[in-house]
Amino acid sequence: MLTAEQIRIFQEYKKNKKRIFSDRIIQSFFQDGVHIELLILASDGNSDAQKQIEEKFLRHYFRIRFINYVSSTIKFYTIGQQRALQKYDTRSLLVLDKPISENGITLKDSLESKHSSYKEGSINADPKYFLESFTNSLLEEAFQLLTEKQKIIATLCYALSFQDNEIAKMIKVSPQAIGKTRNLALRKLKIYMTERR
Known part of the structure; x- marks a missing residue:
């Protein structure tokens, strides 16, 4: 704890060195009372106090620089990661996630969902009914190029959920055969629609 005399001496020293004490690093360094005591002793000619305050200031300054370095490294790494993710997202859109209009509607949004509960024989998995729900002519053309099995699986998966x-x-x-056939169908749709745009 600083005495009233030490505080007075420090305030006078600050007044005489306004330019130095306007620096935020110096201000934060002298938030600690020990540093003020060392400064007062060093200004009276105590060489040990001068060495101690220099060492403490160097540690303080290094810590601030290191924290700034780490925070800027994290910031720029985050910016780089965000750019890489954006680049990946724009290059790797799934066919159904690709926007088809300026208002952000995707192919997936344009398909009507006709999910019904499964009862044996009650499902109409006819791809022609699914095809009628398409609002994108390019998607219709691409869908017609699929094999019958791919059409049925796509209908069950995307129209009937x-x-x-x-x-x-x-x-x-x-289930692996279904996944493989569905992925092949999606790949065909994507290739066809990418080539025709």
Whole structure:
């Protein structure tokens, strides 16, 4: 704890060195009373106090510089990561996530969902009904190029919202085969629509 005399001496010293004490680093350094005591002793000619205050200031200054370095490194790394993610997102859009109009409507949004609960024989998985719901002519053309099996699986998955394992039970194949066929169909749609844009 500083005495009233030490505070008076320090305030007078600050007044005489206004330019130095206008620096934020100096101001933060002298927030600690020990540093003020060392400054007063050093100004009276104590060489040990002068060495101590110099060492403490160098540590203080290094800590501030290091914190600034780390924070700017984190900031620029984050900016770089965000740019890389944006670049990846714009280059790797799924066919159904790709915007088809200026107002942000995607292909997925333009498809009508006709999900119904599964009852044996009650599902109309006819791809022509799914095709009629398309509002994008390019998607219609691309869909017609799919094989019959790909059309049926795409209809069950995207029009009727069934999971791969549910479709596999209906068609009596493995869920992996459904996933593979669905992904192949999506790849065909993407290639066709990318080439025609």
